[in-house]
Amino acid sequence: MPRYLDPAEAKAKMIGKSVWPISVWPGSGKRWLSVCMDCGSFVTPTYRNVMQPGRGGCNPCARRKAAQTRRMPHEEAVKVMRGAGVEPLEMFPGVDVPWRCRCLSALCPGLWMGDPADIRPRLSDARASRISACKYCARSAVRPERAAQGMIENGVEPLEDYASAWSSWPCVCLRCGADDITPTYANVVLGGQGGCKHCGGRLRVSDQQAVSEMRAAGADPLEAYPGVNERWRCRCLAADCPGPADRIIYPRLGWVRRGAQACKWCAGVVIDPLAARDVMISQAGLVPQEPYPGVRERWKCRCMNCQSIVHPTLGSVNSRGTGCSECAEYGFQRGNPGLLYLVTHQRLNAAKIGICNLNTRRIERHEGRGWQLHATLAFPLGGTAELLEKQVLAEWRAQGWRPVLDSGKPYDGWTETVPLDEEITPQTLWQGILDLHELVAAGGPREALLSDDGAE
Template sequence: MPRRVSEADAIEAMLARGARPVEPFPGTQLPWKCLCLTCNEVSSPRYNDVINKGTGVCSKTCRSRKIAAKLLRDGAEACAIMLEWGWDPLVDYPGAGKGWPSRCIHCGVIKSKKLAHVQKGRAGCTNCAGRDVSDELARKTMTEADLEPLVEYPGSLQPWLCRCMRCGHVGTPTYAKVRTRGHQCWSCRSEKIANALRLDEEEAIASMLEKALDPLVPYPGSTDLPWKARCMKCETVLDPGPTLHNIRGSQGGCAACAERGIDPTKPGYLYLVVHDGYQALKWGIANIDQRLTQHVSQGWKLVARWNFDLTRDAWAFERQIKAWVRGQGVPKALTADQMKYGGHTETAYLADIDLALVQAYIVSLTSRDPEPPQAT
């Protein structure tokens, strides 16, 4: 049976190890508040840990000093380690855990490296590995792929607003995808797909009739060109008519009969609205005024609208606005349940970002002033 430790013996043992108890002895297994006689700070070691396990009596300044002393390296030794791993230090050793400005001995780039990371092999040169991308290098890569950047380089995996130098379309490819796959353009890709889907006139007419559309003019020769037709359900004459690309997809035929969605090949607009109740703003794109009417019916008010000849251009700007807002750490404001007609991912609280700042950014991004707000 272990011997019971008296309070007097316990106090004597703690004093011998450099600490004076400042409260009655609670027992061998409980924290015991003591004053360190070295640094004069109070900590709470356990008697059993101090006596049987050899832990120190002070967990404050004295412990920190012991750890620092254990990690302390001679400056010459630290430099030798850095050089061994390919880094030439530019200043004296700053100490463990601190960034140490050093030059890569292979490519000459200067980086701030921690000695501990270098020793563990986790501080290789990202420039030598080809992972460092400057704005200048990224722009050169995009230009060589026939893409003209319209904003600063956002990062290799972020959408980058660019204009296609082949067709003029404004899109948001990523640097990483362009670097690995070359030219990236939604419009050029759609043209390739349209050519691949090109039909002869008999097949084309059959596709129109399948959607209850009676062609009124000969087949225009391309799946991407409008085809004037009459709806066989409501007798509406569609001029310009739908394209075969859309007919053979999921968009249906007659716009008067079908539920309307966004057609990227038709005129559209980018809009900015606010909601006083939610204290939030929202940006979005649409083909039809009904979209704004839906939002107004839910308490939103139109702030500004920018018209585009092609909705796909408006979509590219919408995507860039989202990347810019989220890039400033601003989260979405609303949930899908709060947005009856969708679009909650393009929202932000007015407390998080200024409305005038967002509108000014859109003006600078699109290089055009908004249309005067109209009643919806």
């Protein structure tokens, strides 16, 4: 027969375990309404469970103590955050709790007028980040002041505070003064689009005004006005239009407003294949070796002077008067002595390979843009340097090393760049170039870079 337990004695023992019973004694195996003396929570433990060795009466406190034993030390958490580019400003709150920090980058886009950005990344986010735990350096957020400055630089001044990249933002146009425009930050600053529908020609006008604008551009509409960005069936008004006999064209009013020529035939964008062939032969001295691909596509031709195979575009021949690159007296000359060089850029943390002829200012121009010369390799013929450059770039891309952009935008020669890190250093890159040079000299990958007819 179980021993009789005095309720007062049981209550005293419960209080000794930091739980204060507030109801009558129910028995040792039944739940007893109590208050935790540590956290103040209402709990319902049983006397029998509380009295077991190592047990307590409050489940929330027990879970909290267990979490503390599994918690990452503060010093280790700080090391992880610093590795992600941020410095904690308070004690470690937990893996999935926002942690007040400051960005360690001196070029952080979150800085404004000397005022650092308020960032609160989580440790879990810092572990998964590839660029930085700072939302501004990772380009996942923009500081409101910097967003407003970007809009003003693109011709529109915001009238309200910044909300988000894709939210409509009431603005006033700094060019025409219109105040009924609501562009988005993503379209204007990130997408490079115009912010004013009036200045951009996107606003629909009356049919009479649209017809007047199209006729002024040299096209006579043959149907009702369909819309500013819709194709509009018209007839070219130019008497010497090189297009078809009916001179039917389909321009867009929006394109015409932005400076495009209404007739694609008069603009030279579209040309008859036979006429294109005559242009290449008469103006550039090049005989096409394949059907006409298009005005902006590279066209395989043979030079009538040096018999070299070249690939100009009809557009470059028409606009710039270019012809055979082998016969030209400008640009890189494959038959003259050449130089292969490797340059590095500290801010971009990138390396770039390039070629040039001797006694040119090609490298000096790179140095004027922030690049530093690492090493050069001279060749009796520039064509050999060009061959090695192609093989090096093919090897870089095969390794998965992508070109480096400047703030997300391309620049002159960016396709010949590669990012630098602890493993990809200028020294290792140059040694790889020297190794490929020996391979090319031995006749290794050379044949793969030759055209079908054997010309480099």
